[in-house]
Amino acid sequence: MKTTIEREKILVGLSWTLLLLGAGIVLLPLLVVLLTSFSTPNAVGGTQFTVANYQEAWHRGGFLLAFANSTLVALGVTAFQVITSALAGYALARLQFPGRQTLLLIVIATLVIPFQLLVIPIFLVLKWGHLLNTYWALILPTAVNGFGIFLLRQ
Template sequence: MLKVKVNLKSNWNRKTNDLWSLGILLLGVMIILLPLIVVLLTSFAPPGAIPGILPDRWTLANYQEAWYRGQFLLAFVNSTLVAIAVTALQIFTSALAGYALARLKFRGRQAVLLLILATLVIPFQLLIIPIFLILKWGHLINTYWALILPSAANGLGIFLLCQYFQTIPVELEEAAAIDGANRLQIIWEVMLPLARPALVTLFLFTFIGEWNDLFKPLVFTTRPELRTVQLALAEFQEQFTNNWPLMMAAITISTIPVLVLFLIGQKQFIQGIATTGVKN
């Protein structure tokens, strides 16, 4: 009888803890989603509406007007081009450097890894003057390369793939080497397919970061034809400061691509983050 009472009490405590956890999670979700809901509701409201109030009349005119007045088509093309180029370069450099740090045994390997990790604490703004001078010396200011090359390699991507490669059994590489594969073939045909979750994670981190970047386009470019989405959004907000529905529509337009991209790759993203913390 006493054992039954103890079990009932234990079950009750467990259910109570689960309810508290669920309540805290729901509260956190509401806090995170509330600004997004306000932006979305206001973007469908007619001109002059108060932000956050449910509109009495729904309209898509704000999106059409924001799209053409902000010239977002050119900005979307530029941001997509820059984000894809930077992402491809970071995956390439991170895969080679991460594999070397994970598999090759050489003196000073840990020191190199620590040095790479140390770069993560250095703000990009601190390096802006030497980067600007290098780009100016190479006549790259006001070109796409000024937006791509400064982010071609990243310490986070190298560390991410290094950690993931260490979770892959060495026996798979040895089997590929016995079959006649060289080092590059092993990386391309064995390691990279197995590191898909980490690659997707790096892709999402890099693409979203470049899509949301305002600093580089603001400093390295002045030509209107090189405007990115965030630069176009900043200029748009300066012009329509008092038109809340129009501004919220522009913000929604600039957010949709990265939101869709994250929803598509969220499963691989979670798996990649979870696995890179495990080391064999």
């Protein structure tokens, strides 16, 4: 009769085996994609490795411009989020004014509104403000966030 420790070792070994098998099944298609990305189009079995595909994608895709755009928008959103959340959070936490609790409940209530529901109204406001196709159209809709205000109020 096996002891409890031996049973636990068997279960742990079986668990690890199943987890590694599952990870292998999940990661195998990613490995195939990675190996294919390094092969030439005419290579049989993907035996010729080259970085030419990545060089061509870099030049044709305009990754440097995309990276610069993403960085600019991310820094802008972060700066606005920190400023607006800190100011509003401080006001709701430290200042005493009528309607403070009601305002806090309104801020918390905005957390349950999905962003997809706001897409058309945001588009209309951006169109009205002549902000379409600008960086501001990406930065301003996310400049204030109820979660940030609630987090910094705490």
